[in-house]
Amino acid sequence: MATVRDTTYDLLRALDLTTVFGNPGSTEEPFLQDFPADFQYVHALHEASAVAMADGYAQASGRPAHVNLHTAPGTGNGMGNLVTAWHNRTPLIVTAGQQSREMLLMEPRLASRHPTELPQPYVKWTHEPVRAQDVPGAVMRAYATAAQPPTGPVFLSLPLDDWDQPADPPPQVRTVATRFAPDPERLREFATVLAGSRSPVLVLGAAVDRAGAWPVAVAVAERLAAPVWSAPAPERAAFPEHHPHYRGVLPFAMAPLAEKLSGHDTVLVVGAPVFRYYPHVPGDHLPEGARLLHVTDDSEEAARAPVGDSLLGDAGLTLAALLDLLPAADRPPPEPRPAPAPPEPEDPPSADALFAALAAHWPTDGILVQESPSNLAALRRRLPITRPASYFTMASGGLGYGLPAAVGIALAERDAGRRRPVVAVIGDGSFHYSVQALWTAARLRLPLVVLVPVNQQYAILKSFADFKHTPGVPGLELPGLDITAIARGYGCETRVVAGSEELGDALAGALRADGPTVLPAPISTDVPRIL
Numbered sequence: 001m002a003t004v005r006d007t008t009y010d011l012l013r014a015l016d017l018t019t020v021f022g023n024p025g026s027t028e029e030p031f032l033q034d035f036p037a038d039f040q041y042v043h044a045l046h047e048a049s050a051v052a053m054a055d056g057y058a059q060a061s062g063r064p065a066h067v068n069l070h071t072a073p074g075t076g077n078g079m080g081n082l083v084t085a086w087h088n089r090t091p092l093i094v095t096a097g098q099q100s101r102e103m104l105l106m107e108p109r110l111a112s113r114h115p116t117e118l119p120q121p122y123v124k125w126t127h128e129p130v131r132a133q134d135v136p137g138a139v140m141r142a143y144a145t146a147a148q149p150p151t152g153p154v155f156l157s158l159p160l161d162d163w164d165q166p167a168d169p170p171p172q173v174r175t176v177a178t179r180f181a182p183d184p185e186r187l188r189e190f191a192t193v194l195a196g197s198r199s200p201v202l203v204l205g206a207a208v209d210r211a212g213a214w215p216v217a218v219a220v221a222e223r224l225a226a227p228v229w230s231a232p233a234p235e236r237a238a239f240p241e242h243h244p245h246y247r248g249v250l251p252f253a254m255a256p257l258a259e260k261l262s263g264h265d266t267v268l269v270v271g272a273p274v275f276r277y278y279p280h281v282p283g284d285h286l287p288e289g290a291r292l293l294h295v296t297d298d299s300e301e302a303a304r305a306p307v308g309d310s311l312l313g314d315a316g317l318t319l320a321a322l323l324d325l326l327p328a329a330d331r332p333p334p335e336p337r338p339a340p341a342p343p344e345p346e347d348p349p350s351a352d353a354l355f356a357a358l359a360a361h362w363p364t365d366g367i368l369v370q371e372s373p374s375n376l377a378a379l380r381r382r383l384p385i386t387r388p389a390s391y392f393t394m395a396s397g398g399l400g401y402g403l404p405a406a407v408g409i410a411l412a413e414r415d416a417g418r419r420r421p422v423v424a425v426i427g428d429g430s431f432h433y434s435v436q437a438l439w440t441a442a443r444l445r446l447p448l449v450v451l452v453p454v455n456q457q458y459a460i461l462k463s464f465a466d467f468k469h470t471p472g473v474p475g476l477e478l479p480g481l482d483i484t485a486i487a488r489g490y491g492c493e494t495r496v497v498a499g500s501e502e503l504g505d506a507l508a509g510a511l512r513a514d515g516p517t518v519l520p521a522p523i524s525t526d527v528p529r530i531l
Contacts, residue, residue, distance in 0.1 A: 001166050002166070002170075003019045003163065003164055003165065003166060003167055003213055004132050004133060004135050004136065004162050004163050004164070004165050004166075004167045005030070005163035005164065005306055006167065006202065007136045007167040007168075007170045008031075008034060008136045008139055008163075009039075010170060011065070011136050011139055011140060011170065011171065011173065011363065012039075012139070013038070013502070014173045014175065014422075015064075015143050016399070017059045017064065017065075017066045017093065017143070017421075018038060018039045018040060019040045019042060019057065019065065019066065019411075019415070020032075020039060020040070020041050020066050020067070020068050021044060021051075021053050021054040021057070021065065021066065021067040021068070021070065021072050021408070022041070022042070022043070022044065022047075022048045022067060022068035022339040023043065023044050023045060023046060023049075023050055023069075023276065023436060024043075024068075025070030025071065025074060025097060025110075025188075026097075026160075027070060027096075027097025027098060027099060027110055027112065027160045028069075028070060028096075028097040028160075029160070030160045030161070030164065031068070031095075031097070031108045031158065031160075031163055031449075031529060032068075033151060033291055034157070036096070038456045039146060039317070040466075042057075042408075042411065042440065042444070043055075043440060043443070044165075044404065044436065044437065044440050044461075045073070045436035045437075045439055045440070046077060046289075046434065047069050047070065047074045047077035047078035047404075048077055048078050048080055048081050048400055048404070048433070048434050049081075049404035049407075049434045049436050049437040049440065050067050050068075050069070050078065050404075051078040051081035051082055051092070051094070051406035052081040052084070052400070052401045052403075052404035052405045052434060052439065053067075053404045053405065053407050053411070053435070053437065054066065054067035054084045054085075054086075054092055054408060055081065055084065055088060055090045055092060055370070055381070055405055055408060056379075056392065056399070056404070056405035056406075056407065056408025056409040056412070056442060057408035057409065057411055057412045058090050058091055058092060059088070059090055059383050059392060059409070060367075060389070060392075060408070060409040060413060060416075061251040061412040061415070061416060064090070064091035064092065064093055064143060064146045064147050065090075065092055065093070065408075066092075066093045066095065066254045067092055067093070067094050067095075067483045068095050068096070068097075069094060069095070069096040069097075069449070070096065070097060070329075071096055071097045071099070071110050071111070071112050071113070071115075072096075072110070072111075072112035072113070072118060074096060074108075075094075075112070075115075075119060075155075075525065076096075076118070077124070078094075078217050078449040079119065080398050080400055080401075081398070081400060081404075082094065082119060082122050083122045083125070083396050083398055084154070084225050084336065084394045084395065084398050084401045085122075085399075086122040086123070086152065086153060086396070086397040087153050087235070087394070087395035087396040088149055088206075088235050088395045088396070089152055089207070089210065089395075090151065090152065090153065090392065091136055091146035091147050091151040091152065091153070091485070092146060092152075092153035092154070093137075093139070093142050093143060093146055093154055093156070094119070094123070094154065094155045094156070094158050095152075095155075095156045095157075095158055096112070096115065096155070096156070096158070096326040097110070097158060097159075098115055098128065098157045098158055098159040098160065099111040099114055099159065099160065100159060100160055101132075101159045101161055101162070101438065102161065104159070105302040107508070111284075111323035112157055113451045114336070115128050115157030116128055116132055116155070116157060119155045122153070123152070123153050123154055123155045123208075123236075124145050124146065124152045124153065124154050125141070125142065125153065125154045126156075126157075127141075127155070127156055127157070128156070128157035128159075128268055129156075129160070129162070129417050131169040131315035131422075132159070132161075132162035132163075132478075133165065133166075133167060133266050134172060135156075135158060135162055135431075136167065136168075136171050136261040137171040138156055138434050140172075140173070140174065141236035142154040142156055143403075144174060144176045147178055148174055148176050148177065148178060148510040149178065149179065149297040149298070149314065150179065150297050150298035150300075150301070153496075157361060159474070159475060160284035161413055167179075167262070171358045172414065173311060173397070179211070179297075179311075179314040179316070179317055180233060180297070180313060180314055181313055181314065181317045181318070182311050182312065182313030182318045182321060183311065183312070183313070183355075184321075186311050186321065186435065187311065187313075187315070187318070187321050187325065188325060190268075190293050190309075190311055190322065191322055192229045192429060193291065193328055194266060194268060194293070194322070194326060194345055194379065195325075195326055195327055196352040197224075197265055197266035198261060198265050199264045199265055199266075200220055200224050200264065200267075200268060201219070201225070201226055201227050201228075201229065201261060201264040201266070201267055201268070201358075202224070202226050202228045202229070202233050202270065203228075203229045203230075203239035203250065203267060203268065203269040203270070203272065204217055204228060204229070204230060204231065204237065204239050204269075204270050204271060204272065204302075205230075205231040205234055205238055205269070205271040205272020205273070205435060206223060206231075206234055206235045206236035206269045206271060206274075206395070207268065207270070207271025207272065207296070207297060207314075207315040208238035208239070208270055208315045208316070209236040209238050209312055209317070209389060210236065210271075210273040210315070210386055210511050210531070211271070211315045211316030211317075211393075212316060212388065213238075213315055213319055213320075214239065214240065214388045214469045215236070215308075216316060216319045216323060217238060217239055217319055218239065218240065218243065218245075218317050219319075219323050220322055220323050220326070221239070221245045221334070222245070223323060223326050223327075223329065224326065225327055225331050225332065225333045225334070226245065226268075226329075226334070227244070227245055227246075227250070227334040228245045228246050228247060229246045229247050229248065229260065229261075230250065231249075231250060231269065231271075231275065231276065231311055232247065232249065232251060232252035232257065232275050232276045232278075232512060233249075233252045233274030233276045233278065233395070233397070234249065234272070234276065234393075234395075235392065235393050235394060235395035236389075236391055236392060236393075237385035237388075237390065238271065238272075238389040239251065240271075240325045240384075240386050241384035241385050241386060242386050243338035244333065244335075245333065245334055245335070245346065246337070246384075248336075248337070248380070248381075249258075249380055250275070251279065251531050252275070252276055252278040252279070252529055252531075253277055253279050253280070253281035253283075254277060254280075254281055254282060254283040254284065254285060254415070255281045255282065255283025255284070256283075256531055257275060258279075258283055258284050258285060258286055258287050259287075260288065261286065261287050261397060261451075262287040263287070263291055264287065264491065265289060265290055265291065266290065266291050266292075266293065266313040267286060267290055267291070267293070267308075268292075268293045268295070269294045269295065269308070270291070270295040270315050271295065271315035271316065272296075273301055273304075273305070274294050274307065274308055275295075275307070275347075276313075276395075278397070279464070279466045279467055279468075279530060279531065281531070285306055285307045285448065286307055289425045290306075291308075291309075291334065292305075292307050292308030292309070293308060293309055293311070294308040294309065294310040294311065294475075295310075295311050295313060295319075296310060296311075296312065297312065297314055297315070298312065299312060301339075307445055310326070310453075310458045312373065314384075318365060319501055327358045340381055340382065341354050342356070343382075343529060346524055347452055348499070348524055349499060349500040349524065349525065350378070350522055350523060350524050351372075351374075351375040351378040351379070351453055351455075351521055351523050351524075352381070352382060354371070354453060354497075354500050354503065354521055355375070355378050355379045355381075355382035355383055355425075355501035356500070357501070357503040357504065358382070358425075358451065359382045359383040359384075359502060360411065360502040360504065361503065361507050361508065362383060362423075363423075363511060365390075365419045365420045365421065366421045366422070366423055367385065367389070367390050367391075367392070367409060367413070367421065367422045367423070368388065368390060368391050368392070368422050368424075368425065369391075369392045369393065369402050369405055369409060369422065369423070369424040369425070370391075370392075370393050370402060370424070370425045370426075370432065371393060371394065371399060371401060371402025371403070371424075371425075371427065371430040372425050372426060372427035372453055373397075373430070374398075374427065374454050374455070374458075374459035374460035374462075374463060374527070374528060375425075375427065375459075375523075378528070379425060382481075389487065392405060392406075394410060399430045399433045399436040400430070400433030402424055402426050403420050403424060403426050403431065403433075403434050403435065403437045403438070403450065404432070404434045404437035404440075406422055406424035406437075406445065406448055406450070407437045407440055407441045407444075407446060407479045408516050409422050409452045410422040410441070410446040410447070410448045411446060412443065414446065418474050419447075420448075420488060421447070421449070421511050422446075422448050422449070423449045423450075423451060424449070424450045425452075425453070426446065426450055426451070426452055426455045427452070427453055427455075427459075427460075428455065428456065428481065428520070429457070429458045429460075429478055431450075431483065432481065435486060435490070436490075438450075438486075438487060438490035438491070438492050438516060438518070439490040439491060439496050439514070440490070441516040442490055442491030442492050442515055443491070445514055445515045446464065446515065446516055447511070447513055447514060447515065447516070448466030448516040448517075449507065449511060449516075449517050449519065449520045450487075450492075450516065450517070450518045450520060451497075451503075451507075452483055452518060452519065452520045453521055453523045454483065454520050454522045454523065454526050455522075455523050455524070456477065456478045456479055456481070456497060456525070457476055457525060457527075458475075458476045458477075458478065458479055459525070459527050459528065460506070460529045460530070461473065461476050462476055463528060463529060463530040464528055465529055466529075466530075467529075467530045467531070469491035477506075482498060482516070483503060483518065484520060484522040487518035487520075491509070491515075492515070492516045492517060492518050492519065493513055493516070493517040493518070494518045494519070494520070495510075495517070495519055496507070496520050496521075496522075497519050497522075498518075498522070500521075502517075503521065503528075506519050
């Protein structure tokens, strides 16, 4: 007779969920026993790393991923990156072990007291099956929920004594729609506004990249002769950043953002919130007289927008439908933005100089994963993203995502046979949040390059302290951290980049390696402005 475990593994095979990310605990061992040879277990040393690895894998593969956590403590360990997965719109099936049903009334050791409440509100659906026989059906529902727009994580709490129970007939393997088209009448209204606009502007977000819609985004921008901005704090790049229409990333504060959009009468936002703000700089959301049109696949995102008229639909399908309705604009295209001036020589180099060197030696089909908040403006200024699915970071603003996400992305590239080079730029503060991910990269022999700008401080927090006039904040210095020793301890190759002129050779060697390489690069301790 088939068990719940047998039926669940057959379902996971049918759903192409044969890679499991996790760090095993006692409540997960009945699920993991006699682990099937056709499955891949990606062992992380900490649940936060496991969640972010699964997130990176799902985004790079374009499919949901499965991460298995350890009851309440493991779910708690993974919560920071579960928050990021929610904001990243990453389809994750998160399962966690639960104590034996027979003992739950007594709340024994490692029982999760309120398992369906613990991950809220950062999951689309959460459930603990009432019967052991409901586990496979719950997995099928979890998959369908995670994969449908707006995509995101779901959570299942699974008692450890369920797996050996006799199974009901297996659930039907179902497919679900992952995209939906816009309302035609509302679409025509948007097209009419854009066609009659004197000076439209596009603001594009991560959903454009998730939809594979770079080419149609370019076509719409050129049809409208409109400049293009990236939405504030984007987690993915949505437009070729060497295109003459591209203007950069909008600032993430009200007044400065509205100032950047001044002179435009129509703002078309596609695939991003309106807007992702961080420091509070009071002001209008838009320039005076401007109208905002918002395209999103998330009704909640549309509802909470402080300004604008919304249209629900997939970013790619909506842009393609708009393109069919828009006449060519009778105005000249925008002038290309000027190239940044060469960086000033310094010893140690500035972040600007380091990233200019990185751009000069960037692999053609490289993927950038970044988590260096204080240096982000310099990185985005110096290293334009010119290919789809080539830039990943955290939408939540929470640290500890980038390094393990890069591991998941590199694994997805290898599993898919693409083998695009992955370079992670991780600040020396961020590096230590999920540093255990290096061990997984080394064990899997992933050719991952980790460039660590070292300024021995939380410079982003110093920037915020300056901005908010809060001097004397403790804990902003990071002395005595030996990144080279730590990297070697986890099994990685490492080389200190003592000047931006050494980066090209170090990067080339790391890209040829058959495992991960960590490149600490001392930079100046100048604190950049937050805006």
